[in-house]
Amino acid sequence: xxSKNLNLMEWDKLWTINKKIVDPVCGRHxxxxxxxxxxxxxxxxxxxPFVRILPRHKKHEGAGxxxxxxxxxxxxxxxxxxxxxxxxxxxxxxxxxxxIREIKTDxxxxxxxxxxxxxxxxxxxxxxxxxxxxxxEDLVSLxxxxxxxxxxxxxxxxxxxxxxxxxxxxxxxxxxxxxxxMRNVKKGEVIQLERKGYYRCxxxxxxxxxxxxxxxxxxxxxxxxxxxx
Numbered sequence: 068x069x070s071k072n073l074n075l076m077e078w079d080k081l082w083t084i085n086k087k088i089v090d091p092v093c094g095r096h097x098x099x100x101x102x103x104x105x106x107x108x109x110x111x112x113x114x115x116p117f118v119r120i121l122p123r124h125k126k127h128e129g130a131g132x133x134x135x136x137x138x139x140x141x142x143x144x145x146x147x148x149x150x151x152x153x154x155x156x157x158x159x160x161x162x163x164x165x166x167i168r169e170i171k172t173d174x175x176x177x178x179x180x181x182x183x184x185x186x187x188x189x190x191x192x193x194x195x196x197x198x199x200x201x202x203x204e205d206l207v208s209l210x211x212x213x214x215x216x217x218x219x220x221x222x223x224x225x226x227x228x229x230x231x232x233x234x235x236x237x238x239x240x241x242x243x244x245x246x247x248x249m250r251n252v253k254k255g256e257v258i259q260l261e262r263k264g265y266y267r268c269x270x271x272x273x274x275x276x277x278x279x280x281x282x283x284x285x286x287x288x289x290x291x292x293x294x295x296x
Contacts (some may be wrong), residue, residue: 089265093257094123094130096249097198098209101242105148106202107180108121108167112139116201121161123248133248135161136200142244147197148177156188157195160261162283164188198261208278210265215241232255242278249279258286 116138124130141159151157156166166188169181190196200206220235245260250272252258258281259265266281 078285079287080138082285085265086286088259089284090259092124092127092258093128093265094122094133094252095125095259095261096133096246096252097106097200098211098243098245098260099142099144099198101201101208101244104142104176105145105146105177105180107141107143107148107165107182108197109139109141109184110168110184110275111183113137114139117205126170133148133246135246136203136205137162138203140202140273141199142202143180143197145177147195148180151180152194155195156193157197158186158190160177160191160196162186162199164190164193200244200246207247207249207272208242208275209243209245209249210278210280211241211263211269211283212280213283218222229230244278252279277283 068077075106116136116267117230118134118136120132121135122128122130123133142216151167151170153167153170156164158164163184163186165182166185166251167182168178171179176272217237218229218232220232223229223232249258252268252271254268254271256268256271260281265286267284268279269282270277270280272279
Protein backbone atom coordinates (compact mmCIF):
# COMPACT_ATOMS: atom_id res chain seq x y z
CA UNK A 68 0.00 0.00 0.00
CA UNK A 69 0.89 3.65 -0.11
CA SER A 70 3.46 4.76 2.43
CA LYS A 71 3.08 7.80 4.65
CA ASN A 72 5.83 10.33 4.06
CA LEU A 73 6.75 12.76 6.80
CA ASN A 74 8.85 15.83 6.18
CA LEU A 75 9.95 17.54 9.38
CA MET A 76 11.96 20.62 8.43
CA GLU A 77 13.77 23.00 10.76
CA TRP A 78 13.05 26.72 10.41
CA ASP A 79 16.70 27.38 11.28
CA LYS A 80 17.84 26.36 7.81
CA LEU A 81 15.52 28.92 6.27
CA TRP A 82 16.37 31.62 8.78
CA THR A 83 20.07 31.43 7.96
CA ILE A 84 19.10 32.95 4.60
CA ASN A 85 18.09 36.08 6.52
CA LYS A 86 21.66 36.54 7.67
CA LYS A 87 23.07 36.04 4.18
CA ILE A 88 20.78 38.76 2.85
CA VAL A 89 21.04 41.43 5.56
CA ASP A 90 24.57 41.00 6.96
CA PRO A 91 26.48 42.34 3.92
CA VAL A 92 24.55 45.64 3.82
CA CYS A 93 22.86 46.56 7.13
CA GLY A 94 24.26 49.25 9.41
CA ARG A 95 25.90 48.32 12.71
CA HIS A 96 24.92 49.91 16.01
CA UNK A 97 25.61 49.29 19.70
CA UNK A 98 23.22 48.71 22.60
CA UNK A 99 23.40 47.55 26.23
CA UNK A 100 20.54 46.13 28.28
CA UNK A 101 19.21 48.83 30.58
CA UNK A 102 18.97 46.71 33.74
CA UNK A 103 22.06 44.60 32.97
CA UNK A 104 24.87 47.10 32.51
CA UNK A 105 27.99 47.98 34.43
CA UNK A 106 29.97 51.21 34.41
CA UNK A 107 33.67 51.02 33.53
CA UNK A 108 35.67 54.08 34.58
CA UNK A 109 38.88 54.60 32.59
CA UNK A 110 41.33 56.45 34.83
CA UNK A 111 43.41 57.66 31.89
CA UNK A 112 40.50 58.12 29.53
CA UNK A 113 39.75 61.41 27.76
CA UNK A 114 39.02 64.24 30.19
CA UNK A 115 36.44 65.58 27.74
CA PRO A 116 34.40 63.30 25.48
CA PHE A 117 35.33 63.41 21.79
CA VAL A 118 33.65 62.12 18.66
CA ARG A 119 34.94 60.10 15.73
CA ILE A 120 33.07 59.47 12.49
CA LEU A 121 33.10 55.75 11.73
CA PRO A 122 31.48 53.62 9.02
CA ARG A 123 28.16 51.99 9.93
CA HIS A 124 29.43 48.90 8.10
CA LYS A 125 33.17 48.34 7.65
CA LYS A 126 32.72 46.44 4.35
CA HIS A 127 29.77 48.31 2.84
CA GLU A 128 30.28 52.01 2.20
CA GLY A 129 26.64 52.41 1.21
CA ALA A 130 25.55 51.90 4.83
CA GLY A 131 26.78 55.41 5.62
CA UNK A 132 28.60 56.87 8.61
CA UNK A 133 27.96 57.17 12.33
CA UNK A 134 29.31 59.41 15.09
CA UNK A 135 30.84 57.50 18.01
CA UNK A 136 31.53 59.27 21.30
CA UNK A 137 34.60 58.28 23.35
CA UNK A 138 34.60 59.10 27.08
CA UNK A 139 36.25 58.04 30.35
CA UNK A 140 33.02 56.48 31.62
CA UNK A 141 31.53 53.72 29.48
CA UNK A 142 28.77 51.14 29.86
CA UNK A 143 29.42 47.42 29.41
CA UNK A 144 26.99 44.53 29.33
CA UNK A 145 26.74 42.80 32.71
CA UNK A 146 27.39 39.47 30.96
CA UNK A 147 30.81 40.83 29.94
CA UNK A 148 31.60 42.61 33.20
CA UNK A 149 30.88 39.45 35.20
CA UNK A 150 33.56 37.38 33.45
CA UNK A 151 36.52 39.78 33.45
CA UNK A 152 39.21 39.52 36.10
CA UNK A 153 41.56 42.02 37.76
CA UNK A 154 44.63 42.58 35.62
CA UNK A 155 42.99 41.20 32.48
CA UNK A 156 43.48 43.03 29.22
CA UNK A 157 40.36 43.33 27.07
CA UNK A 158 39.57 44.95 23.74
CA UNK A 159 37.01 47.75 23.51
CA UNK A 160 35.66 47.43 19.99
CA UNK A 161 36.48 50.33 17.62
CA UNK A 162 38.77 51.85 20.28
CA UNK A 163 41.57 49.62 21.54
CA UNK A 164 42.71 47.69 24.59
CA UNK A 165 42.13 48.40 28.26
CA UNK A 166 43.34 46.72 31.44
CA ILE A 167 40.91 46.03 34.26
CA ARG A 168 42.41 47.28 37.56
CA GLU A 169 39.52 46.97 40.01
CA ILE A 170 36.21 45.12 40.25
CA LYS A 171 33.60 46.35 42.73
CA THR A 172 30.89 43.93 43.83
CA ASP A 173 27.85 43.82 46.10
CA UNK A 174 26.85 40.37 47.40
CA UNK A 175 28.72 38.75 44.53
CA UNK A 176 27.19 40.99 41.86
CA UNK A 177 29.56 43.16 39.84
CA UNK A 178 28.53 46.78 40.27
CA UNK A 179 31.44 48.76 38.82
CA UNK A 180 34.77 48.36 37.06
CA UNK A 181 37.86 50.54 37.06
CA UNK A 182 40.49 50.25 34.37
CA UNK A 183 42.96 52.10 32.19
CA UNK A 184 43.39 52.37 28.46
CA UNK A 185 46.29 50.42 26.93
CA UNK A 186 45.89 51.44 23.31
CA UNK A 187 49.34 50.14 22.35
CA UNK A 188 48.21 46.62 23.34
CA UNK A 189 47.61 43.98 20.70
CA UNK A 190 43.98 43.25 19.83
CA UNK A 191 45.04 39.77 18.74
CA UNK A 192 46.23 38.88 22.25
CA UNK A 193 42.96 39.52 24.10
CA UNK A 194 40.26 36.95 24.74
CA UNK A 195 37.37 39.37 25.26
CA UNK A 196 36.23 41.83 22.57
CA UNK A 197 33.64 44.05 24.27
CA UNK A 198 30.96 46.34 22.94
CA UNK A 199 30.45 49.53 24.93
CA UNK A 200 28.61 52.83 25.04
CA UNK A 201 29.88 56.08 26.49
CA UNK A 202 27.95 57.32 29.51
CA UNK A 203 26.35 60.36 27.83
CA GLU A 204 22.89 61.91 27.94
CA ASP A 205 22.28 61.38 24.22
CA LEU A 206 21.80 57.61 24.47
CA VAL A 207 18.40 56.54 23.13
CA SER A 208 15.89 54.19 24.76
CA LEU A 209 15.22 50.92 22.96
CA UNK A 210 12.65 48.17 23.27
CA UNK A 211 14.08 44.87 21.98
CA UNK A 212 11.37 42.37 21.07
CA UNK A 213 11.97 38.65 20.47
CA UNK A 214 9.30 36.22 19.25
CA UNK A 215 9.31 32.52 20.12
CA UNK A 216 7.62 29.36 18.83
CA UNK A 217 3.86 28.92 19.25
CA UNK A 218 4.32 25.40 20.64
CA UNK A 219 7.04 24.27 23.02
CA UNK A 220 8.21 21.09 21.26
CA UNK A 221 9.48 20.30 17.80
CA UNK A 222 7.08 17.45 17.01
CA UNK A 223 3.63 16.56 18.35
CA UNK A 224 2.71 12.89 18.58
CA UNK A 225 -0.60 11.71 17.15
CA UNK A 226 -2.20 11.38 20.58
CA UNK A 227 -1.08 14.82 21.76
CA UNK A 228 -3.29 17.89 21.80
CA UNK A 229 -1.53 20.99 20.57
CA UNK A 230 -3.45 23.04 23.15
CA UNK A 231 -1.52 21.21 25.86
CA UNK A 232 1.77 22.23 24.28
CA UNK A 233 1.23 25.90 23.63
CA UNK A 234 4.16 28.10 24.54
CA UNK A 235 2.96 30.33 27.41
CA UNK A 236 5.35 33.13 26.37
CA UNK A 237 5.83 33.80 22.66
CA UNK A 238 6.88 37.45 22.98
CA UNK A 239 9.71 38.75 25.14
CA UNK A 240 10.67 42.37 25.51
CA UNK A 241 13.69 44.04 27.12
CA UNK A 242 14.61 47.69 27.55
CA UNK A 243 18.04 48.79 26.36
CA UNK A 244 20.11 51.87 25.63
CA UNK A 245 21.43 52.49 22.14
CA UNK A 246 23.92 54.82 20.51
CA UNK A 247 22.59 58.27 19.53
CA UNK A 248 22.86 57.50 15.80
CA MET A 249 19.83 55.28 16.11
CA ARG A 250 17.66 58.40 16.10
CA ASN A 251 18.08 58.28 12.32
CA VAL A 252 16.98 54.65 11.85
CA LYS A 253 13.83 54.59 9.73
CA LYS A 254 10.71 52.44 10.14
CA GLY A 255 11.26 49.12 8.37
CA GLU A 256 15.05 49.53 8.26
CA VAL A 257 17.13 46.48 9.15
CA ILE A 258 20.16 46.96 11.41
CA GLN A 259 22.55 44.82 13.42
CA LEU A 260 23.15 45.40 17.10
CA GLU A 261 26.76 44.33 17.65
CA ARG A 262 27.00 40.90 19.34
CA LYS A 263 23.21 40.75 19.72
CA GLY A 264 21.67 40.11 16.35
CA TYR A 265 19.65 41.60 13.52
CA TYR A 266 16.57 43.77 14.03
CA ARG A 267 13.88 45.48 11.98
CA CYS A 268 12.76 48.89 13.21
CA UNK A 269 9.03 48.76 13.92
CA UNK A 270 8.72 52.13 15.67
CA UNK A 271 11.45 54.70 14.92
CA UNK A 272 12.62 57.50 17.21
CA UNK A 273 9.80 59.96 17.94
CA UNK A 274 10.79 61.56 21.23
CA UNK A 275 13.12 60.77 24.12
CA UNK A 276 10.34 59.47 26.37
CA UNK A 277 9.23 56.84 23.82
CA UNK A 278 11.63 53.96 23.08
CA UNK A 279 12.56 52.86 19.59
CA UNK A 280 10.95 49.44 19.05
CA UNK A 281 13.08 46.81 17.32
CA UNK A 282 11.85 43.35 16.27
CA UNK A 283 14.47 40.59 16.28
CA UNK A 284 15.11 38.89 12.95
CA UNK A 285 15.79 35.13 13.27
CA UNK A 286 19.17 34.23 11.78
CA UNK A 287 19.46 30.53 12.54
CA UNK A 288 20.89 30.80 16.04
CA UNK A 289 19.22 28.70 18.72
CA UNK A 290 18.77 31.58 21.15
CA UNK A 291 18.77 35.33 20.87
CA UNK A 292 21.46 37.15 22.82
CA UNK A 293 19.41 40.28 23.26
CA UNK A 294 17.28 39.10 26.17
CA UNK A 295 18.63 37.19 29.11
CA UNK A 296 21.42 35.51 27.22
